Amino acid sequence: MNTPSRPTGHTHFLSLPDLAARSAGGAVLWANDDVFAEKENLVKPGPAEHRPATFGHKGQVYDGWETRRRRGVTEDSHDAAIIRLGVPAIVRGVVVDTAWFTGNYPPEISVEAAHVAGHPSVEELVDKTEWTTIVGRTGVNGDTRNPFETDSDRRWTHVRLSIYPDGGVARFRVHGEGLINPDFAENMTLDLAALENGGRITACSNMFYSSPNNLLLPGVARTMGEGWETSRRRDAGNDWVEMRLAGQGVLNAIELDTSYFVGNSPGAARVSGRDGDGAWFEILPLTELQPDTRHRFRVYDDRPVTAARLDVYPDGGMARVRLFGALTPAGLRDVCDRWEAST
Known part of the structure:
Protein backbone atom coordinates (compact mmCIF):
# COMPACT_ATOMS: atom_id res chain seq x y z
CA MET A 1 0.00 0.00 0.00
CA ASN A 2 1.27 3.49 -0.80
CA THR A 3 1.98 6.02 1.94
CA PRO A 4 -1.37 7.62 2.73
CA SER A 5 -2.11 11.20 1.80
CA ARG A 6 -4.34 13.17 4.16
CA PRO A 7 -7.17 15.49 3.19
CA THR A 8 -5.65 18.93 3.10
CA GLY A 9 -6.60 21.68 5.52
CA HIS A 10 -5.40 24.25 2.96
CA THR A 11 -8.02 24.29 0.24
CA HIS A 12 -6.79 27.35 -1.66
CA PHE A 13 -6.44 25.15 -4.75
CA LEU A 14 -10.23 25.05 -4.91
CA SER A 15 -10.17 28.55 -6.40
CA LEU A 16 -8.41 27.14 -9.47
CA PRO A 17 -10.55 25.79 -12.32
CA ASP A 18 -11.67 22.18 -12.48
CA LEU A 19 -9.85 21.00 -15.59
CA ALA A 20 -11.46 17.56 -15.54
CA ALA A 21 -14.98 18.99 -15.90
CA ARG A 22 -16.82 18.29 -19.11
CA SER A 23 -17.36 22.03 -19.53
CA ALA A 24 -13.57 22.52 -19.56
CA GLY A 25 -13.07 19.78 -22.15
CA GLY A 26 -12.46 16.90 -19.76
CA ALA A 27 -13.78 13.40 -20.42
CA VAL A 28 -13.93 9.99 -18.74
CA LEU A 29 -12.29 7.64 -21.21
CA TRP A 30 -12.42 4.31 -19.39
CA ALA A 31 -13.55 2.52 -16.27
CA ASN A 32 -13.21 -1.17 -15.53
CA ASP A 33 -16.77 -1.26 -14.18
CA ASP A 34 -19.79 1.06 -14.05
CA VAL A 35 -22.62 -1.42 -13.82
CA PHE A 36 -24.74 0.70 -11.45
CA ALA A 37 -24.00 4.29 -12.53
CA GLU A 38 -22.14 5.66 -15.55
CA LYS A 39 -18.52 6.75 -15.31
CA GLU A 40 -19.30 9.91 -17.34
CA ASN A 41 -21.13 11.37 -14.34
CA LEU A 42 -17.78 11.92 -12.61
CA VAL A 43 -17.00 15.03 -14.65
CA LYS A 44 -20.42 16.66 -14.88
CA PRO A 45 -19.91 20.32 -13.93
CA GLY A 46 -22.76 20.74 -11.46
CA PRO A 47 -23.22 19.19 -8.01
CA ALA A 48 -24.64 15.70 -7.81
CA GLU A 49 -28.41 15.40 -7.49
CA HIS A 50 -30.38 12.76 -5.65
CA ARG A 51 -33.98 11.59 -5.62
CA PRO A 52 -34.61 9.04 -2.86
CA ALA A 53 -36.28 5.75 -3.76
CA THR A 54 -35.78 6.26 -7.49
CA PHE A 55 -35.04 2.80 -8.84
CA GLY A 56 -34.15 1.61 -12.30
CA HIS A 57 -33.64 -1.94 -13.47
CA LYS A 58 -30.15 -1.97 -11.88
CA GLY A 59 -31.18 -0.47 -8.54
CA GLN A 60 -31.19 3.03 -7.03
CA VAL A 61 -30.37 5.65 -9.66
CA TYR A 62 -27.28 7.63 -8.63
CA ASP A 63 -25.86 10.77 -10.19
CA GLY A 64 -22.30 9.51 -10.02
CA TRP A 65 -20.06 6.54 -10.84
CA GLU A 66 -20.88 3.30 -9.04
CA THR A 67 -19.36 -0.14 -9.49
CA ARG A 68 -20.71 -3.55 -8.50
CA ARG A 69 -19.82 -5.23 -5.20
CA ARG A 70 -16.59 -7.13 -5.48
CA ARG A 71 -16.38 -10.73 -4.26
CA GLY A 72 -13.24 -12.47 -3.10
CA VAL A 73 -11.72 -9.10 -2.15
CA THR A 74 -7.99 -8.88 -1.45
CA GLU A 75 -6.05 -5.87 -0.11
CA ASP A 76 -5.23 -4.69 -3.62
CA SER A 77 -8.65 -5.28 -5.16
CA HIS A 78 -9.97 -2.07 -6.66
CA ASP A 79 -11.88 -0.37 -9.44
CA ALA A 80 -10.54 2.53 -11.50
CA ALA A 81 -11.46 5.21 -14.03
CA ILE A 82 -9.25 7.24 -16.39
CA ILE A 83 -10.03 10.90 -17.05
CA ARG A 84 -8.53 13.09 -19.77
CA LEU A 85 -8.02 16.69 -18.67
CA GLY A 86 -9.33 19.48 -20.86
CA VAL A 87 -5.82 20.89 -21.21
CA PRO A 88 -2.30 19.83 -20.12
CA ALA A 89 -1.99 21.14 -16.59
CA ILE A 90 -0.10 21.33 -13.34
CA VAL A 91 -2.48 19.73 -10.87
CA ARG A 92 -2.65 21.52 -7.52
CA GLY A 93 -5.34 19.42 -5.90
CA VAL A 94 -8.24 17.04 -6.40
CA VAL A 95 -11.65 16.54 -4.80
CA VAL A 96 -13.24 13.11 -4.47
CA ASP A 97 -16.89 13.92 -3.86
CA THR A 98 -18.96 11.05 -2.49
CA ALA A 99 -22.19 13.08 -2.27
CA TRP A 100 -25.26 10.90 -1.54
CA PHE A 101 -23.16 7.73 -1.30
CA THR A 102 -23.60 6.69 2.32
CA GLY A 103 -23.57 2.91 2.57
CA ASN A 104 -21.87 2.27 -0.75
CA TYR A 105 -18.91 4.67 -0.97
CA PRO A 106 -15.32 3.38 -1.28
CA PRO A 107 -13.46 3.54 2.05
CA GLU A 108 -10.16 4.37 0.31
CA ILE A 109 -8.97 6.03 -2.91
CA SER A 110 -5.77 6.91 -4.73
CA VAL A 111 -5.00 9.16 -7.69
CA GLU A 112 -2.31 8.80 -10.33
CA ALA A 113 -1.40 11.01 -13.27
CA ALA A 114 0.38 10.73 -16.62
CA HIS A 115 1.47 12.93 -19.51
CA VAL A 116 0.79 11.35 -22.87
CA ALA A 117 1.38 13.35 -26.03
CA GLY A 118 -1.09 13.39 -28.88
CA HIS A 119 -4.38 11.51 -28.76
CA PRO A 120 -3.73 8.11 -27.12
CA SER A 121 -6.20 5.27 -27.44
CA VAL A 122 -7.87 3.73 -24.42
CA GLU A 123 -5.75 0.61 -24.91
CA GLU A 124 -2.57 2.66 -24.77
CA LEU A 125 -3.67 4.40 -21.58
CA VAL A 126 -4.69 1.17 -19.85
CA ASP A 127 -1.88 -1.13 -20.93
CA LYS A 128 1.13 0.97 -21.94
CA THR A 129 1.13 4.18 -19.90
CA GLU A 130 3.39 4.82 -16.92
CA TRP A 131 1.45 6.40 -14.08
CA THR A 132 2.77 8.53 -11.20
CA THR A 133 1.02 8.66 -7.83
CA ILE A 134 -0.09 12.18 -6.86
CA VAL A 135 -2.45 11.17 -4.02
CA GLY A 136 -1.43 8.04 -2.15
CA ARG A 137 -3.96 5.47 -1.05
CA THR A 138 -5.97 7.06 1.73
CA GLY A 139 -9.32 6.99 3.43
CA VAL A 140 -12.36 9.06 2.43
CA ASN A 141 -15.72 9.72 4.02
CA GLY A 142 -19.14 9.06 2.55
CA ASP A 143 -21.49 11.85 1.42
CA THR A 144 -18.53 14.26 1.64
CA ARG A 145 -16.35 16.46 -0.55
CA ASN A 146 -12.92 15.00 0.21
CA PRO A 147 -10.15 17.46 -0.90
CA PHE A 148 -6.50 16.48 -1.36
CA GLU A 149 -3.67 18.88 -2.14
CA THR A 150 -0.87 17.70 -4.46
CA ASP A 151 2.73 18.87 -4.62
CA SER A 152 3.91 17.99 -8.13
CA ASP A 153 5.03 20.72 -10.53
CA ARG A 154 4.95 18.38 -13.52
CA ARG A 155 2.33 18.70 -16.23
CA TRP A 156 -0.25 15.99 -16.76
CA THR A 157 -2.80 15.19 -19.45
CA HIS A 158 -4.62 12.27 -17.81
CA VAL A 159 -5.48 11.16 -14.28
CA ARG A 160 -6.55 7.78 -12.93
CA LEU A 161 -8.88 7.53 -9.95
CA SER A 162 -8.76 4.21 -8.08
CA ILE A 163 -11.30 3.20 -5.43
CA TYR A 164 -10.72 0.41 -2.89
CA PRO A 165 -12.30 -2.02 -3.24
CA ASP A 166 -15.47 -0.75 -4.97
CA GLY A 167 -18.39 1.63 -4.53
CA GLY A 168 -19.58 5.01 -5.69
CA VAL A 169 -18.11 8.47 -6.29
CA ALA A 170 -20.38 11.32 -7.36
CA ARG A 171 -17.88 13.79 -8.79
CA PHE A 172 -14.13 13.94 -9.34
CA ARG A 173 -12.59 17.42 -9.54
CA VAL A 174 -9.05 18.14 -10.72
CA HIS A 175 -8.02 21.72 -9.94
CA GLY A 176 -4.94 23.15 -11.59
CA GLU A 177 -3.19 25.57 -13.91
CA GLY A 178 -3.53 25.00 -17.65
CA LEU A 179 -0.49 25.15 -19.93
CA ILE A 180 -0.46 25.91 -23.63
CA ASN A 181 1.77 23.80 -25.85
Whole structure:
Protein backbone atom coordinates (compact mmCIF):
# COMPACT_ATOMS: atom_id res chain seq x y z
CA MET A 1 0.00 0.00 0.00
CA ASN A 2 1.27 3.49 -0.80
CA THR A 3 1.98 6.02 1.94
CA PRO A 4 -1.37 7.62 2.73
CA SER A 5 -2.11 11.20 1.80
CA ARG A 6 -4.34 13.17 4.16
CA PRO A 7 -7.17 15.49 3.19
CA THR A 8 -5.65 18.93 3.10
CA GLY A 9 -6.60 21.68 5.52
CA HIS A 10 -5.40 24.25 2.96
CA THR A 11 -8.02 24.29 0.24
CA HIS A 12 -6.79 27.35 -1.66
CA PHE A 13 -6.44 25.15 -4.75
CA LEU A 14 -10.23 25.05 -4.91
CA SER A 15 -10.17 28.55 -6.40
CA LEU A 16 -8.41 27.14 -9.47
CA PRO A 17 -10.55 25.79 -12.32
CA ASP A 18 -11.67 22.18 -12.48
CA LEU A 19 -9.85 21.00 -15.59
CA ALA A 20 -11.46 17.56 -15.54
CA ALA A 21 -14.98 18.99 -15.90
CA ARG A 22 -16.82 18.29 -19.11
CA SER A 23 -17.36 22.03 -19.53
CA ALA A 24 -13.57 22.52 -19.56
CA GLY A 25 -13.07 19.78 -22.15
CA GLY A 26 -12.46 16.90 -19.76
CA ALA A 27 -13.78 13.40 -20.42
CA VAL A 28 -13.93 9.99 -18.74
CA LEU A 29 -12.29 7.64 -21.21
CA TRP A 30 -12.42 4.31 -19.39
CA ALA A 31 -13.55 2.52 -16.27
CA ASN A 32 -13.21 -1.17 -15.53
CA ASP A 33 -16.77 -1.26 -14.18
CA ASP A 34 -19.79 1.06 -14.05
CA VAL A 35 -22.62 -1.42 -13.82
CA PHE A 36 -24.74 0.70 -11.45
CA ALA A 37 -24.00 4.29 -12.53
CA GLU A 38 -22.14 5.66 -15.55
CA LYS A 39 -18.52 6.75 -15.31
CA GLU A 40 -19.30 9.91 -17.34
CA ASN A 41 -21.13 11.37 -14.34
CA LEU A 42 -17.78 11.92 -12.61
CA VAL A 43 -17.00 15.03 -14.65
CA LYS A 44 -20.42 16.66 -14.88
CA PRO A 45 -19.91 20.32 -13.93
CA GLY A 46 -22.76 20.74 -11.46
CA PRO A 47 -23.22 19.19 -8.01
CA ALA A 48 -24.64 15.70 -7.81
CA GLU A 49 -28.41 15.40 -7.49
CA HIS A 50 -30.38 12.76 -5.65
CA ARG A 51 -33.98 11.59 -5.62
CA PRO A 52 -34.61 9.04 -2.86
CA ALA A 53 -36.28 5.75 -3.76
CA THR A 54 -35.78 6.26 -7.49
CA PHE A 55 -35.04 2.80 -8.84
CA GLY A 56 -34.15 1.61 -12.30
CA HIS A 57 -33.64 -1.94 -13.47
CA LYS A 58 -30.15 -1.97 -11.88
CA GLY A 59 -31.18 -0.47 -8.54
CA GLN A 60 -31.19 3.03 -7.03
CA VAL A 61 -30.37 5.65 -9.66
CA TYR A 62 -27.28 7.63 -8.63
CA ASP A 63 -25.86 10.77 -10.19
CA GLY A 64 -22.30 9.51 -10.02
CA TRP A 65 -20.06 6.54 -10.84
CA GLU A 66 -20.88 3.30 -9.04
CA THR A 67 -19.36 -0.14 -9.49
CA ARG A 68 -20.71 -3.55 -8.50
CA ARG A 69 -19.82 -5.23 -5.20
CA ARG A 70 -16.59 -7.13 -5.48
CA ARG A 71 -16.38 -10.73 -4.26
CA GLY A 72 -13.24 -12.47 -3.10
CA VAL A 73 -11.72 -9.10 -2.15
CA THR A 74 -7.99 -8.88 -1.45
CA GLU A 75 -6.05 -5.87 -0.11
CA ASP A 76 -5.23 -4.69 -3.62
CA SER A 77 -8.65 -5.28 -5.16
CA HIS A 78 -9.97 -2.07 -6.66
CA ASP A 79 -11.88 -0.37 -9.44
CA ALA A 80 -10.54 2.53 -11.50
CA ALA A 81 -11.46 5.21 -14.03
CA ILE A 82 -9.25 7.24 -16.39
CA ILE A 83 -10.03 10.90 -17.05
CA ARG A 84 -8.53 13.09 -19.77
CA LEU A 85 -8.02 16.69 -18.67
CA GLY A 86 -9.33 19.48 -20.86
CA VAL A 87 -5.82 20.89 -21.21
CA PRO A 88 -2.30 19.83 -20.12
CA ALA A 89 -1.99 21.14 -16.59
CA ILE A 90 -0.10 21.33 -13.34
CA VAL A 91 -2.48 19.73 -10.87
CA ARG A 92 -2.65 21.52 -7.52
CA GLY A 93 -5.34 19.42 -5.90
CA VAL A 94 -8.24 17.04 -6.40
CA VAL A 95 -11.65 16.54 -4.80
CA VAL A 96 -13.24 13.11 -4.47
CA ASP A 97 -16.89 13.92 -3.86
CA THR A 98 -18.96 11.05 -2.49
CA ALA A 99 -22.19 13.08 -2.27
CA TRP A 100 -25.26 10.90 -1.54
CA PHE A 101 -23.16 7.73 -1.30
CA THR A 102 -23.60 6.69 2.32
CA GLY A 103 -23.57 2.91 2.57
CA ASN A 104 -21.87 2.27 -0.75
CA TYR A 105 -18.91 4.67 -0.97
CA PRO A 106 -15.32 3.38 -1.28
CA PRO A 107 -13.46 3.54 2.05
CA GLU A 108 -10.16 4.37 0.31
CA ILE A 109 -8.97 6.03 -2.91
CA SER A 110 -5.77 6.91 -4.73
CA VAL A 111 -5.00 9.16 -7.69
CA GLU A 112 -2.31 8.80 -10.33
CA ALA A 113 -1.40 11.01 -13.27
CA ALA A 114 0.38 10.73 -16.62
CA HIS A 115 1.47 12.93 -19.51
CA VAL A 116 0.79 11.35 -22.87
CA ALA A 117 1.38 13.35 -26.03
CA GLY A 118 -1.09 13.39 -28.88
CA HIS A 119 -4.38 11.51 -28.76
CA PRO A 120 -3.73 8.11 -27.12
CA SER A 121 -6.20 5.27 -27.44
CA VAL A 122 -7.87 3.73 -24.42
CA GLU A 123 -5.75 0.61 -24.91
CA GLU A 124 -2.57 2.66 -24.77
CA LEU A 125 -3.67 4.40 -21.58
CA VAL A 126 -4.69 1.17 -19.85
CA ASP A 127 -1.88 -1.13 -20.93
CA LYS A 128 1.13 0.97 -21.94
CA THR A 129 1.13 4.18 -19.90
CA GLU A 130 3.39 4.82 -16.92
CA TRP A 131 1.45 6.40 -14.08
CA THR A 132 2.77 8.53 -11.20
CA THR A 133 1.02 8.66 -7.83
CA ILE A 134 -0.09 12.18 -6.86
CA VAL A 135 -2.45 11.17 -4.02
CA GLY A 136 -1.43 8.04 -2.15
CA ARG A 137 -3.96 5.47 -1.05
CA THR A 138 -5.97 7.06 1.73
CA GLY A 139 -9.32 6.99 3.43
CA VAL A 140 -12.36 9.06 2.43
CA ASN A 141 -15.72 9.72 4.02
CA GLY A 142 -19.14 9.06 2.55
CA ASP A 143 -21.49 11.85 1.42
CA THR A 144 -18.53 14.26 1.64
CA ARG A 145 -16.35 16.46 -0.55
CA ASN A 146 -12.92 15.00 0.21
CA PRO A 147 -10.15 17.46 -0.90
CA PHE A 148 -6.50 16.48 -1.36
CA GLU A 149 -3.67 18.88 -2.14
CA THR A 150 -0.87 17.70 -4.46
CA ASP A 151 2.73 18.87 -4.62
CA SER A 152 3.91 17.99 -8.13
CA ASP A 153 5.03 20.72 -10.53
CA ARG A 154 4.95 18.38 -13.52
CA ARG A 155 2.33 18.70 -16.23
CA TRP A 156 -0.25 15.99 -16.76
CA THR A 157 -2.80 15.19 -19.45
CA HIS A 158 -4.62 12.27 -17.81
CA VAL A 159 -5.48 11.16 -14.28
CA ARG A 160 -6.55 7.78 -12.93
CA LEU A 161 -8.88 7.53 -9.95
CA SER A 162 -8.76 4.21 -8.08
CA ILE A 163 -11.30 3.20 -5.43
CA TYR A 164 -10.72 0.41 -2.89
CA PRO A 165 -12.30 -2.02 -3.24
CA ASP A 166 -15.47 -0.75 -4.97
CA GLY A 167 -18.39 1.63 -4.53
CA GLY A 168 -19.58 5.01 -5.69
CA VAL A 169 -18.11 8.47 -6.29
CA ALA A 170 -20.38 11.32 -7.36
CA ARG A 171 -17.88 13.79 -8.79
CA PHE A 172 -14.13 13.94 -9.34
CA ARG A 173 -12.59 17.42 -9.54
CA VAL A 174 -9.05 18.14 -10.72
CA HIS A 175 -8.02 21.72 -9.94
CA GLY A 176 -4.94 23.15 -11.59
CA GLU A 177 -3.19 25.57 -13.91
CA GLY A 178 -3.53 25.00 -17.65
CA LEU A 179 -0.49 25.15 -19.93
CA ILE A 180 -0.46 25.91 -23.63
CA ASN A 181 1.77 23.80 -25.85
CA PRO A 182 4.26 26.23 -27.47
CA ASP A 183 3.71 24.50 -30.80
CA PHE A 184 0.25 26.07 -30.84
CA ALA A 185 1.31 29.50 -29.62
CA GLU A 186 3.86 30.82 -32.11
CA ASN A 187 2.64 33.12 -34.90
CA MET A 188 -1.00 32.56 -34.00
CA THR A 189 -3.89 34.68 -32.81
CA LEU A 190 -5.14 33.22 -29.52
CA ASP A 191 -7.68 33.88 -26.85
CA LEU A 192 -5.02 34.89 -24.35
CA ALA A 193 -7.47 34.67 -21.43
CA ALA A 194 -8.76 31.16 -22.17
CA LEU A 195 -8.18 28.42 -19.60
CA GLU A 196 -7.09 26.08 -22.39
CA ASN A 197 -4.32 28.55 -23.31
CA GLY A 198 -3.08 29.05 -19.77
CA GLY A 199 -5.21 32.03 -18.74
CA ARG A 200 -6.35 32.15 -15.13
CA ILE A 201 -8.56 34.21 -12.82
CA THR A 202 -6.43 35.84 -10.12
CA ALA A 203 -8.90 38.03 -8.19
CA CYS A 204 -12.61 38.78 -8.09
CA SER A 205 -14.84 41.17 -6.17
CA ASN A 206 -17.86 38.88 -5.90
CA MET A 207 -18.81 35.32 -6.89
CA PHE A 208 -22.06 34.94 -5.02
CA TYR A 209 -23.95 32.94 -7.65
CA SER A 210 -21.23 31.36 -9.77
CA SER A 211 -17.48 31.16 -10.27
CA PRO A 212 -15.55 33.66 -12.40
CA ASN A 213 -13.60 30.68 -13.79
CA ASN A 214 -16.64 30.11 -16.02
CA LEU A 215 -15.74 33.27 -17.94
CA LEU A 216 -12.68 31.56 -19.43
CA LEU A 217 -14.19 28.18 -20.33
CA PRO A 218 -14.18 26.95 -23.94
CA GLY A 219 -17.29 27.13 -26.08
CA VAL A 220 -20.45 29.13 -25.49
CA ALA A 221 -22.50 29.09 -22.32
CA ARG A 222 -25.70 27.08 -22.60
CA THR A 223 -27.45 28.55 -19.55
CA MET A 224 -27.09 31.50 -17.20
CA GLY A 225 -25.58 29.12 -14.64
CA GLU A 226 -22.56 28.56 -16.88
CA GLY A 227 -21.35 32.15 -16.55
CA TRP A 228 -20.20 34.44 -13.73
CA GLU A 229 -22.86 36.22 -11.72
CA THR A 230 -22.53 38.56 -8.72
CA SER A 231 -25.01 39.46 -6.03
CA ARG A 232 -26.93 42.73 -6.31
CA ARG A 233 -24.91 45.68 -5.06
CA ARG A 234 -26.53 48.10 -2.63
CA ASP A 235 -23.66 50.63 -2.59
CA ALA A 236 -21.95 53.00 -5.00
CA GLY A 237 -19.21 50.56 -6.11
CA ASN A 238 -18.93 48.08 -8.96
CA ASP A 239 -17.86 44.48 -9.42
CA TRP A 240 -14.71 43.35 -11.20
CA VAL A 241 -12.54 40.38 -12.06
CA GLU A 242 -8.82 40.18 -12.84
CA MET A 243 -7.12 37.57 -14.97
CA ARG A 244 -3.58 36.52 -15.82
CA LEU A 245 -3.09 35.95 -19.53
CA ALA A 246 -1.33 33.02 -21.18
CA GLY A 247 1.74 35.22 -21.59
CA GLN A 248 2.72 38.72 -22.57
CA GLY A 249 0.77 39.64 -25.67
CA VAL A 250 -0.79 42.40 -27.73
CA LEU A 251 -4.58 42.36 -27.96
CA ASN A 252 -6.49 42.96 -31.18
CA ALA A 253 -10.08 42.11 -30.19
CA ILE A 254 -12.32 41.70 -27.14
CA GLU A 255 -15.56 39.77 -26.75
CA LEU A 256 -17.90 40.37 -23.81
CA ASP A 257 -20.73 37.85 -23.92
CA THR A 258 -23.86 38.39 -21.81
CA SER A 259 -25.75 35.44 -23.33
CA TYR A 260 -28.63 34.19 -21.16
CA PHE A 261 -28.30 37.15 -18.79
CA VAL A 262 -31.57 38.89 -19.61
CA GLY A 263 -32.66 40.82 -16.54
CA ASN A 264 -29.35 40.73 -14.72
CA SER A 265 -26.62 41.68 -17.19
CA PRO A 266 -24.30 44.61 -16.37
CA GLY A 267 -25.34 47.99 -17.68
CA ALA A 268 -21.80 48.76 -18.82
CA ALA A 269 -18.25 47.42 -18.72
CA ARG A 270 -14.64 48.56 -18.96
CA VAL A 271 -11.50 46.51 -19.76
CA SER A 272 -8.02 47.47 -18.55
CA GLY A 273 -4.62 45.87 -18.97
CA ARG A 274 -1.16 46.01 -17.53
CA ASP A 275 2.27 44.58 -18.23
CA GLY A 276 3.90 42.87 -15.27
CA ASP A 277 3.66 45.05 -12.18
CA GLY A 278 3.05 48.21 -14.22
CA ALA A 279 0.10 50.53 -13.85
CA TRP A 280 -3.32 49.62 -15.25
CA PHE A 281 -4.26 51.35 -18.49
CA GLU A 282 -7.55 51.45 -20.34
CA ILE A 283 -8.06 49.12 -23.30
CA LEU A 284 -11.83 49.32 -23.73
CA PRO A 285 -13.42 52.49 -22.32
CA LEU A 286 -16.64 52.40 -20.34
CA THR A 287 -19.13 50.93 -22.81
CA GLU A 288 -22.83 50.20 -22.51
CA LEU A 289 -23.81 46.54 -22.78
CA GLN A 290 -26.98 44.84 -23.94
CA PRO A 291 -28.58 41.80 -22.29
CA ASP A 292 -28.20 38.36 -23.87
CA THR A 293 -25.69 39.60 -26.46
CA ARG A 294 -22.20 38.77 -27.70
CA HIS A 295 -20.41 42.11 -27.90
CA ARG A 296 -17.26 42.32 -30.04
CA PHE A 297 -14.79 45.19 -30.05
CA ARG A 298 -11.58 45.81 -32.02
CA VAL A 299 -8.49 46.88 -30.09
CA TYR A 300 -5.93 49.21 -31.69
CA ASP A 301 -3.61 49.65 -28.70
CA ASP A 302 -0.27 47.92 -29.29
CA ARG A 303 0.95 48.10 -25.70
CA PRO A 304 1.76 44.58 -24.41
CA VAL A 305 -0.22 43.14 -21.50
CA THR A 306 0.23 40.19 -19.17
CA ALA A 307 -2.97 40.74 -17.14
CA ALA A 308 -6.44 42.15 -17.73
CA ARG A 309 -9.23 43.51 -15.55
CA LEU A 310 -12.92 43.55 -16.38
CA ASP A 311 -15.04 46.07 -14.48
CA VAL A 312 -18.82 45.68 -14.72
CA TYR A 313 -21.22 48.44 -13.69
CA PRO A 314 -22.67 48.12 -11.23
CA ASP A 315 -23.04 44.33 -10.98
CA GLY A 316 -24.63 41.43 -12.82
CA GLY A 317 -23.65 38.46 -14.94
CA MET A 318 -21.36 37.68 -17.85
CA ALA A 319 -21.20 34.41 -19.78
CA ARG A 320 -17.73 34.60 -21.37
CA VAL A 321 -14.79 36.96 -21.83
CA ARG A 322 -12.46 36.54 -24.81
CA LEU A 323 -9.25 38.53 -25.20
CA PHE A 324 -7.82 37.82 -28.63
CA GLY A 325 -4.24 38.65 -29.52
CA ALA A 326 -0.75 37.34 -30.22
CA LEU A 327 2.10 36.59 -27.88
CA THR A 328 5.11 38.88 -27.99
CA PRO A 329 8.57 37.27 -28.37
CA ALA A 330 8.99 37.63 -24.60
CA GLY A 331 5.58 36.07 -24.02
CA LEU A 332 6.42 33.10 -26.25
CA ARG A 333 9.72 32.58 -24.40
CA ASP A 334 7.82 32.53 -21.12
CA VAL A 335 5.34 29.97 -22.47
CA CYS A 336 8.22 27.79 -23.67
CA ASP A 337 10.01 28.08 -20.32
CA ARG A 338 6.91 27.05 -18.35
CA TRP A 339 6.31 24.13 -20.70
CA GLU A 340 9.89 22.86 -20.36
CA ALA A 341 9.95 23.37 -16.58
CA SER A 342 6.90 21.11 -16.20
CA THR A 343 8.39 18.05 -17.89
